[in-house]
Amino acid sequence: METVAEKAAKVKEASAALYTASREAKDALLLNVAKLLDAGRAKVLSENAKDMEGAKTSGLSEVMLDRLLLNDKRLDGMIAGLKDIISLPDPVGEVTETVKRPNGMTVERMRVPLGVIGIIYEARPNVTIDASALALKSGNALLLKGGSEAINSNRKLVEIMKQALNLSGFSENCVEFIDTADRAAVLEMVKQKAYLDVIIPRGGRNLIDFILENSSVPVITHGEGNCHVYVHEDADLKMAEEIVFNAKVQRPSVCNAAEKLLVSSKTAKVFLPVMAERLKAAGVSIKGDEETRMLVKDSAAATEEDWKKEYSCLMIAVKVVSGLDEAIKHINHYGSHHSDAIVTTSKAAGEKFLREVDSAAVFVNASTRFNDGFEFGLGAEMGISTQKLHARGPMGLKELTSLKFVVRGSGQVRK
Amino acid sequence: METVAEKAAKVKEASAALYTASREAKDALLLNVAKLLDAGRAKVLSENAKDMEGAKTSGLSEVMLDRLLLNDKRLDGMIAGLKDIISLPDPVGEVTETVKRPNGMTVERMRVPLGVIGIIYEARPNVTIDASALALKSGNALLLKGGSEAINSNRKLVEIMKQALNLSGFSENCVEFIDTADRAAVLEMVKQKAYLDVIIPRGGRNLIDFILENSSVPVITHGEGNCHVYVHEDADLKMAEEIVFNAKVQRPSVCNAAEKLLVSSKTAKVFLPVMAERLKAAGVSIKGDEETRMLVKDSAAATEEDWKKEYSCLMIAVKVVSGLDEAIKHINHYGSHHSDAIVTTSKAAGEKFLREVDSAAVFVNASTRFNDGFEFGLGAEMGISTQKLHARGPMGLKELTSLKFVVRGSGQVRK
Numbered sequence: 001m002e003t004v005a006e007k008a009a010k011v012k013e014a015s016a017a018l019y020t021a022s023r024e025a026k027d028a029l030l031l032n033v034a035k036l037l038d039a040g041r042a043k044v045l046s047e048n049a050k051d052m053e054g055a056k057t058s059g060l061s062e063v064m065l066d067r068l069l070l071n072d073k074r075l076d077g078m079i080a081g082l083k084d085i086i087s088l089p090d091p092v093g094e095v096t097e098t099v100k101r102p103n104g105m106t107v108e109r110m111r112v113p114l115g116v117i118g119i120i121y122e123a124r125p126n127v128t129i130d131a132s133a134l135a136l137k138s139g140n141a142l143l144l145k146g147g148s149e150a151i152n153s154n155r156k157l158v159e160i161m162k163q164a165l166n167l168s169g170f171s172e173n174c175v176e177f178i179d180t181a182d183r184a185a186v187l188e189m190v191k192q193k194a195y196l197d198v199i200i201p202r203g204g205r206n207l208i209d210f211i212l213e214n215s216s217v218p219v220i221t222h223g224e225g226n227c228h229v230y231v232h233e234d235a236d237l238k239m240a241e242e243i244v245f246n247a248k249v250q251r252p253s254v255c256n257a258a259e260k261l262l263v264s265s266k267t268a269k270v271f272l273p274v275m276a277e278r279l280k281a282a283g284v285s286i287k288g289d290e291e292t293r294m295l296v297k298d299s300a301a302a303t304e305e306d307w308k309k310e311y312s313c314l315m316i317a318v319k320v321v322s323g324l325d326e327a328i329k330h331i332n333h334y335g336s337h338h339s340d341a342i343v344t345t346s347k348a349a350g351e352k353f354l355r356e357v358d359s360a361a362v363f364v365n366a367s368t369r370f371n372d373g374f375e376f377g378l379g380a381e382m383g384i385s386t387q388k389l390h391a392r393g394p395m396g397l398k399e400l401t402s403l404k405f406v407v408r409g410s411g412q413v414r415k
Numbered sequence: 416m417e418t419v420a421e422k423a424a425k426v427k428e429a430s431a432a433l434y435t436a437s438r439e440a441k442d443a444l445l446l447n448v449a450k451l452l453d454a455g456r457a458k459v460l461s462e463n464a465k466d467m468e469g470a471k472t473s474g475l476s477e478v479m480l481d482r483l484l485l486n487d488k489r490l491d492g493m494i495a496g497l498k499d500i501i502s503l504p505d506p507v508g509e510v511t512e513t514v515k516r517p518n519g520m521t522v523e524r525m526r527v528p529l530g531v532i533g534i535i536y537e538a539r540p541n542v543t544i545d546a547s548a549l550a551l552k553s554g555n556a557l558l559l560k561g562g563s564e565a566i567n568s569n570r571k572l573v574e575i576m577k578q579a580l581n582l583s584g585f586s587e588n589c590v591e592f593i594d595t596a597d598r599a600a601v602l603e604m605v606k607q608k609a610y611l612d613v614i615i616p617r618g619g620r621n622l623i624d625f626i627l628e629n630s631s632v633p634v635i636t637h638g639e640g641n642c643h644v645y646v647h648e649d650a651d652l653k654m655a656e657e658i659v660f661n662a663k664v665q666r667p668s669v670c671n672a673a674e675k676l677l678v679s680s681k682t683a684k685v686f687l688p689v690m691a692e693r694l695k696a697a698g699v700s701i702k703g704d705e706e707t708r709m710l711v712k713d714s715a716a717a718t719e720e721d722w723k724k725e726y727s728c729l730m731i732a733v734k735v736v737s738g739l740d741e742a743i744k745h746i747n748h749y750g751s752h753h754s755d756a757i758v759t760t761s762k763a764a765g766e767k768f769l770r771e772v773d774s775a776a777v778f779v780n781a782s783t784r785f786n787d788g789f790e791f792g793l794g795a796e797m798g799i800s801t802q803k804l805h806a807r808g809p810m811g812l813k814e815l816t817s818l819k820f821v822v823r824g825s826g827q828v829r830k
Contacts, residue, residue, distance in 0.1 A: 356435050364823050388613070389635070390805035404777065404807055411781070
């Protein structure tokens with residue numbers, strides 16, 4: 001069997017044609033993926049059924065089983081996603097800056113593909129198509145390593161992509177798949193800095209930590225979201241109630257859902273009892289600091305650990321703070337620098353919050369749930385980066401490119 | 416003694432004040448550094464003399480001794496560098512994109528400091544001031560680890576920076592220095608992902624490989640330059656001669672100097688003998704492929720290893736290629752993706768080269784030596800990045816910042 005290094009080398013070699021491919025050629029490729037996926041539904045679903053059966057036998061949790069499942073509706077979603085990406089402009093070739101130097105040279109920055117992207121993911125087989133579509137549209141080749149639970153589904157989906165690559169005049173090596181469930185393969189993959197330009201892990205804390213600890217290839221991490229809503233003393237309390245409710249309850253399992261509520265001591269007495277009733281009625285458990293617990297009956301004590309935690313469920317911890325400065329300090333100290341919001345009628349307080357809270361996305365008078373590629377108008381999303389280098393927040397097509405310097409001269413030499 | 420982790424934690428805590436500091440406050444800080452450095456010349460030079468003596472005793476090479484040396488001229492250079500950085504605009508707070516969403520929210524991308532930058536460098540003590548100035552101006556705090564040879568010089572320079580921080584109303588913990596020569600300290604430093612946002616190594620291949628292999632903090636690497644000049648069949652041969660000569664001879668020790676010359680077979684017979692004579696007269700040794708060696712007497716055979724190598728001295732390897740396509744393929748395969756140039760009178764050939772050569776800086780009709788922050792108009796430079804993520808090519812102030820999403824709403828919630 002091929003080693004991971006051999007696969008990576010094959011992808012690297014194939015990537016040159018994608019680096020210079022026209023938008024038309026890349027869109028035609030994605031359209032072929034969509035067509036073959038539609039035509040191959042029965043086979044994809046029967047392979048997925050094998051994975052589901054194996055996963056049930058090995059006792060995978062309901063949440064994981066749901067992630068693993070493919071059905072016609074999910075295939076429709078993958079096909080619609082491909083068509084959405086086809087409709088987006090090609091970021092490659094865009095010139096972001098042009099400077100004319102005193103010596104007559106023009107210096108531009110031009111957007112080009114990163115080259116080869118490695119994606120390491122877990123149970124969701126739809127990532128195989130969704131992530132690949134974004135990478136291919138932005139001119140990148142791909143080395144994929146999916147979770148062992150989804151191996152039959154992924155093999156079939158990669159086969160479809162390879163057929164589409166062939167049909168569209170690209171080397172089928174532009175997408176390679178590591179066809180083993182072995183963790184050692186991940187370790188080998190993250191050492192391929194000669195062939196891979198970036199690794200994007202999509203999965204839980206353990207997987208991401210393992211990769212950060214071991215990778216010599218640059219990594220873009222998609223970390224946890226310990227997101228806050230701070231209700232300032234002058235907030236429109238009805239607006240605050242709607243934003244907190246939405247941020248916590250609308251989809252509690254995702255990374256941009258709120259996990260913490262901070263309330264100014266000047267408004268806590270009026271606001272907290274009402275807010276707590278509304279949250280409890282929706283099934284939310286409430287933890288709190290001492291002041292909160294005096295205002296909200298049946299609330300448990302929040303520990304130091306709670307302030308750092310991403311619950312990802314119908315649970316929230318509430319703290320009464322003295323005001324804006326304490327709120328900002330708390331968020332920067334305990335938060336995960338993901339998505340944090342203030343509700344206020346004061347322009348000065350809002351601007352101070354936006355400037356001083358060091359998170360990927362900061363909000364005034366809007367729900368943290370909007371931290372999302374589609375909601376921000378990027379048209380697509382390859383996860384939400386929580387690191388500060390290269391890409392922060394939702395990653396769209398542009399975030400899968402690099403800027404190179406392009407210089408046009410007329411014989412200039414350096415003195 | 417404090418551990419590396421304790422120092423990193425102190426810097427992280429102090430960094431909050433820099434994150435929000437005004438341009439005026441940061442410029443005043445840099446001016447104080449310049450003043451104290453000027454006033455402290457005698458002490459800096461006497462500490463440097465200790466390092467020089469130690470280095471001579473331990474038999475350091477002439478090149479390394481030159482890097483280690485400080486004198487009044489070099490101090491003048493450091494002071495002038497500080498003043499140059501003071502005159503540059505502050506990148507922090509710049510808004511690069513604004514989008515109004517259909518739901519009425521405005522979504523902006525705002526430039527903010529990275530946070531805490533770790534710099535690991537070798538013998539040059541001037542890096543202590545030069546790199547710190549760039550980091551501080553862009554609102555970042557610093558954890559420094561210099562080479563053991565320069566430890567006395569660095570201690571004094573850091574003392575000066577801490578005095579300046581105090582004088583300017585910042586915590587002196589904004590700049591911390593790891594005061595040990597131990598390699599183990601580097602290993603501990605690259606594991607501080609809780610406190611450091613990026614590590615920038617400035618040094619040789621060994622140091623950089625060690626850091627890439629071990630760091631769990633994101634790294635921006637400044638790799639080797641195996642740079643090419645390709646002379647196309649239609650080139651103005653006088654221009655080609657000047658560009659090749661400049662790229663190879665003007666400063667052969669630096670990373671943007673040319674190491675390889677590729678010549679179209681259609682022009683090799685006319686061009687190569689003349690070019691070789693000019694290079695030889697300047698002391699350049701020439702290696703070549705078979706065709707080159709028939710045209711250039713006294714040239715040694717270039718091996719497979721030669722095509723991959725950065726010589727950093729008066730040596731060049733020459734290859735005759737069939738034309739543009741072979742040149743591009745050779746450069747992308749053997750090059751280090753640093754700085755590569757074509758000399759041609761054809762617009763089409765030049766544009767194809769710019770588009771298809773996958774390097775940090777690509778040139779038409781100009782010397783590779785221009786790949787430099789000052790020459791490109793960035794006003795300053797923290798090395799030249801050879802990786803594709805975040806920053807590629809010369810890194811100025813903007814490359815020491817991150818873009819966060821800033822969202823202003825009026826009560827929007829997600830449906």
